[in-house]
Amino acid sequence: MAKKLGLILLIFVGFSCKISQTNKNYTLVPDSIFEFFKYEKSKKTMVSVHRGGGELKSLPENCLESFDYISKKMPCIIECDIEMTKDSVMVLMHDKSLDRTSTGKDLVFNNTFETxxxxKLKDNFGNVTDYKIPTLEKALKWGKNKVIFTLDVKKTTPFKKVIEMVNQQNAQNYAVIITYNANEAIEVYKIDPNLLISVSIMQLSDYERLNEAGIPDNNMVAFIGTREPKPELIDFLHKKGIMCILGVLGNLDKKAAARGDEYYKTFIDQGVDIFATDRPEAVYGIINKL
Known part of the structure; x- marks a missing residue:
């Protein structure tokens, strides 16, 4: 992919979206999120940034400044986590407790948003930064014409409230709702059948349950786990037009760091469409060589 400082309009091969690069940031602008995530062999592999970053010092996870940094490096999907405060404000935070990633104490749910x-947010090395805990509303406003979000809805937060905020911000075309089992996927689909859902499909029976529940293939992007994938499962899902996300975060990222980044190419060759990773720049470097 050519890189220039001026404004360039690029078409990510086979994707129904425009990717713009300026000296400020990349932008992903899907014409249709359903077409964007529909599997086609010609489409280029994508990067999903786990917790929106956090691998670098001074750039915390679930932080708008970290999102901005990585969106200037590559076109990307931003995975982020949603907790809810005592007064029902949805904020970006992975843990139930505030202490690991911020200067706060106690549970998120026991504190008001005013608190x-x-x-201030801490980076993953324990350093306090000047950055603040963002709300989901602010993140969605920031992300328009910049990134696609996958929203990991924590147990304290009702799917209904998240979906209401997505619709309020007209973010349906750049926000995907993450679910971890068929019951959650069914709940999300019933609330709003016009949203794309990240569904967990580790084996054929997982797909069959979703299909029997009436969730169309077109509404699914499949998370296929955090271990080396099963090529036969990928092939099956591709025949259904469903793209596959592999979670290389954790174990597989560590293997790539130890063995060399070319390790990621193994999974590209097996048909993985999207890497969910804590090492986005390393993965993107391999994708860009292909």
Whole structure:
């Protein structure tokens, strides 16, 4: 992919979206999120940034400044986590507790947003930054014409509230709802059948349950786990037009760091469409060589 400092319009081969690069940031602008995530062999492999970053010092996870940094490096999907405060404000936070990633204490759900506004985020090395805990509303406003979000809805947060916010911000075309089992996927689909859903499909029976529940293939992007994938499962899902996300975060990222980044190419050759990773720049470097 050519890189220039001026404004360039690029078409990511086979994708129904425009990718723009300026000296400020990349932008992903899907014509249709359903077409964007529909499997086609010609489409280029994508990067999903786990927790929106966090591998670098001074750039915390679930932080708008980290999202901005990585979106200037590559076209990407931003995975982020949603917790809810005592006064029902949805914020980006992975843990139930505030202490690991911020200067706060106690559970997110035991604090009001007014309290959270006074806190600062910590990076993953324990360093306090000047960055603040963002709300889901602010993140969705920031992300328009920049990235696609996959929203990991934590147990304290009702899917209904997240979906209401997505619709309020007109973010349906750049926000995907993550689910971890068929019951969650069914719940999301019933609330709003016009949203794309990240569904967990580790084996054929997982797909069959979703299909029997009436969720169309077109509404699914499949998370196929965090271990080396089964090529036969990928082939099956591709025949259904469903793209596959492999979670290389954790074990497989560590293997790539130890063995060399070319290790990621193994999974590209097996048909993985999207890498969910804590090492986005390393993965993108391999994709860009192909």
């Amino acid at each position: 959270l506004k006074k806190l």
